[in-house]
Amino acid sequence: MHDSAHVDTFARDHLPPPRERPELCFDLPELAYPRRLNCAAELLGRTDPARPVFRTPEGPVWYYGDLRARVDRIAHVLTGELGVVPGNRVLLRGPTTPWLAACWLAVLKAGAVAVTVLAQQRPHELAAVCGIARVGHALCDARSVDDLAKAEVPGLRITTYGGDGADDLLRRPAPDAPFEAVDTAADDVALIAFTSGTTGRPKGCMHVHRDVLAVADTFSRHVLRPHADDVFAGSPPLGFTFGLGGLVIFPMRAGASSLLMEQAGPRQLLPAIAGHRVSVLFTAPTAYRAMLGALDGHDVSSLRRCVSAGENLPAATWHAWHERTGVRIINGIGATELLHIFISAADDRIRPGTTGVPVPGWQARVQDEHGAPVPDGEPGLLAVRGPVGCRYLADPRQREYVRDGWNVTGDTYVRDGDGYFSYVARADDMIISAGYNIAGPEVEEALLRHPDVVETAVVGRPDEARGQVVVAYAVLREGARRDPGALRAFLTAELAPYKCPREFVLVDALPRTATGKLQRFRLRTDGDQR
Structure with a gap:
């Protein structure tokens, strides 16, 4: 590990011990990064300042020169008046806007560690993230500050923007001068991305400056292959690494631009594609299915690349989209632990119904629970390695994810004789609904905070439109009013909306074994446990 630029060494001090870290591979020439590297400076410094970088549905276009000046101004405020030093964790919260992206770049350019969260997350969730990452500063869109303030994080200094x-x-005084990027090491921690864990406790995934460029120099460069004139757009927010890569890192690495939308559901995406001539689209299979039914009257002829991740892409959805638009969806699997997509295929290499092959720079295999590769055609655990690997922040689950240097994703896959990987199922209790990863135990923990709930089990049930939907089974205390609506209202105040169950089933008892172990499989497969 190289000499760190971090003054606050918390992130580096809480990396997994060397024996638990993944084996990294840098097999491509473009992955030979220098020892000193600041990824924000690299992303900002490669493109003609007169070229567009960020667009919004109704606002003015930001150019690379504008973005650099605004990032530098924010970095001056951070390191000056706010007292942020390299290595400090800075929480970023707000809807997807150019200002949120500028704040992210400024935090990294200043050598601090960006912790981007969803604008939807509730006080309880925000407090957990801040506690795990020891966050001391927050930059928050003025419209999203209420829940962050209600989290009552000790010592957290909240600075709003856009108010x-x-x-x-954006009103604080700052030098009108370039900001010299902090001379970070390539393996200094740049960001901590949180993902739900199967135990309910969120896991902080630490990624270094080199990682940010590596995902662009593998998937984006070799599979997506963007052009400088491309306009990117998509539904994932910047709080998800899927959105961070697809809407900020990949377009900027290519000198292209992206349309940043605060509301980016299927209803908003279709007119935006036509209005801004979007050519590269990132979203989940659920959104592609929804847009298929609304294509009439919308011009999507500008699209040349469509990327799908977040959940399995059914072959039927691929064929229907290709038939209607002529565009072949690039399917892929990624993980917050690995920052972005590591198995995929494009153009003539696409085989609908499969995820694809390892992205150049990555290796993948299917193995059994003991780590031995299984024969082609047999299901097993997906294991990958490449230039990016899982580094949980002080979390014993590191030993479960990284085994013998391989990242074991928790997905069950099959590889065929031609080397194509096909998804089978999740190997744990994670529910994947409309591209969101939802930990059933986290929802259970929140539901158990309701005074009338005695026991609960939360599972995913297959759903044609969303892949899975969240279903909560609950046992109430004797005499309690059996009102699913009250439980829904309670959870809405406790969790981000996408985590809230679509259905509540009130039961007298949960199915258990003779030894008292909950039989979740019965809840998943028996449609009615009432």
């Missing part, structure tokens, strides 16, 4: 106050980030 009317004199102390707003």
Whole structure:
């Protein structure tokens, strides 16, 4: 490991011990990064300042020169008046806007560690993230500050942006001069991305400056192959690494631009594609299915690349989209632990119904629970390795994810004789609904905070439109009013909306073995446990 630029060494001090770290591979010439590297400076410094970088549905276009000046100004405020030093964790919260992206770049350019969360997350969730990452500073869209303030994180200094106050980030005095990027090591931690764990406790995935460029120099460069004139757009927010890569890292690495939308559901995407001539689209299979039914009257002829990840892409959806649009969806699997997509295929290499082959720079295999490769055609655990690997922040689950240097993703896969990988199922209790990863135990923990709930089990049930939907089974205390609507209202205040169950089933008892172990499989397969 190289000499760190971090003054606050918390992130580096809490990396997994060397014996638990993944084996990294840098097999491509473009992955030979220098020892000193600041990824924000690299992304900002490669493109003509007169070229567009960020667009919004109704606002003015940001150019690379504008973005650099605004990033530098924010970095001056961070390191000056706010007192942020290299290695400090800075929480970023707000809807997808150019200002959120500028704040992310400024945090990294200043050598601090970006912790981007969803604008939807509730106080309880935000407090957990801040506690795990020891966050001391937050940059928050003025419209999203209420829940963060309600989290009551000890010592957290919240600075809003986009508001009317004199102390707003964008109104604070700062030198009108370039900001010299902190000379970070390539393996200094740049960001901590949180993902739900199967136990309910979120896991912080630490990624270094080199990782940010590596995902662009593997998947984006070799599979997506963007052009400088491309306009990117998509549904995932920047709080998800799927969105961070597809809407910020990949377009900027290519000198292209992206359309950043605060609301980016299927209803908003279709007119936006036509209005802004979007050519590269990132979204989940659920959205492609929804847009298929609304294509009439919308011009999508500008699309040349469509990327799908977040959940399995059915062959029927692929064929229907190709038939209607002429565009072949690039399917892929990625993980927050690995930052972005590591198995995929494009153009003539696509085989509908499969995920694809390892992205150049990555290796993949299917293995049994003991780590031995299984024969082609037999299901097993997907294991991958490449230039990026899982580094959980002080979490014993590191030993489960990284085994003998391989990242074991928790997915069951089959590889065929031609080397194509096909998804079978999740190997744990994670529910994947409309591209969101939802930990059943986390929802259970929140539901158990309701005073009337005695026991609960949360599972995923197959759903044609969303892949899976979240279903909560609950046993109530004797005499309690049996009102699923009250449980729904309670959870809406406790969890982000996408985690809330679509259905509540009130039962007298949960199915258990003779030894008392909950039989989740019965809840998944028996449609009615009432």
